[in-house]
Amino acid sequence: MPELPEVEVTRLGLAPHLEGQVVKGVVMRREGLRWPFPAGLSALLKGRRIHATGRRGKYLLIHFSHGTLIIHLGMSGHLRILKKPLAPQKHDHFDLLLADGLMRFTDPRRFGAVLWHEDDEGPVESHLLLRSLGVEPLTHPDLGAWLFTQTRMRNAAIKQVLLAGDIVVGVGNIYASESLFEAGIHPNTAAKRIARLRYDRLALAIRRVLAAAIKQGGSSLRDFIGADGQTGYFQQHYFVYDREGEPCRVCGSLVRRITQGQRSTFYCVRCQR
Numbered sequence: 001m002p003e004l005p006e007v008e009v010t011r012l013g014l015a016p017h018l019e020g021q022v023v024k025g026v027v028m029r030r031e032g033l034r035w036p037f038p039a040g041l042s043a044l045l046k047g048r049r050i051h052a053t054g055r056r057g058k059y060l061l062i063h064f065s066h067g068t069l070i071i072h073l074g075m076s077g078h079l080r081i082l083k084k085p086l087a088p089q090k091h092d093h094f095d096l097l098l099a100d101g102l103m104r105f106t107d108p109r110r111f112g113a114v115l116w117h118e119d120d121e122g123p124v125e126s127h128l129l130l131r132s133l134g135v136e137p138l139t140h141p142d143l144g145a146w147l148f149t150q151t152r153m154r155n156a157a158i159k160q161v162l163l164a165g166d167i168v169v170g171v172g173n174i175y176a177s178e179s180l181f182e183a184g185i186h187p188n189t190a191a192k193r194i195a196r197l198r199y200d201r202l203a204l205a206i207r208r209v210l211a212a213a214i215k216q217g218g219s220s221l222r223d224f225i226g227a228d229g230q231t232g233y234f235q236q237h238y239f240v241y242d243r244e245g246e247p248c249r250v251c252g253s254l255v256r257r258i259t260q261g262q263r264s265t266f267y268c269v270r271c272q273r
């Protein structure tokens with residue numbers, strides 16, 4: 001499943017092919033994915049220039065002068081640029097036609113989304129799907145302080161609080177396990193019991209883990225252009241995630257797995273308190 005780093009790598013890969021381009025039209029090969037495609041989208045976008053690309057959480061944003069196209073990759077979606085209009089395959093549901101090629105959205109499981117936000121309705125951040133998202137971990141000016149103040153009333157385990165996404169976005173299952181390991185915090189610790197300094201460490205770990213994933217993704221992903229330009233989700237070198245029973249890379253203790261909210265959490269009993 002694409003997480004924040006995959007979405008950011010996708011954005012970085014697509015940006016040079018999208019920004020400044022004029023849209024020629026839109027092809028929608030079904031009614032929609034998770035939600036219906038916006039009615040009249042082709043007319044809305046035809047002849048309009050893409051000003052910029054952006055991202056909020058796992059939502060990719062394509063900004064126009066009159067609104068923003070919001071794309072979510074869902075469970076299995078990916079985007080790529082085709083310089084020639086290859087015949088669409090079964091799961092190619094949506095094309096954004098450009099003067100020079102097209103951007104194709106492929107989504108086998110169809111949990112993805114393509115939505116339109118009109119600027120008249122306010123800033124895109126006020127969109128129903130974006131307004132209650134937590135802060136961006138990579139750009140927030142003081143993530144440690146923010147995590148600390150926002151968790152004073154939260155009894156839930158820190159792992160669950162990170163996953164909830166209402167305080168900070170982008171710390172999915174893998175990155176929660178990895179950043180809690182790096183910060184030395186046991187995933188079951190009640191969020192409100194964690195001191196300010198430990199949140200500073202956690203904030204640093206979250207940023208480092210996400211930035212490393214983006215960096216690695218950017219270098220390991222194949223091109224975003226071409227027939228087989230599969231933007232597959234990258235495998236990384238994890239400290240604890242998916243390593244149950246294997247030795248901790250720091251202390252050699254065996255990595256343990258517990259279930260929290262029906263998701264697996266991996267941690268080291270010695271390194272994390």
Ligand SMILES: [Zn+2]
Pocket residue numbers: 248249250251252253268269270271272
């Ligand atoms: Zn350890």
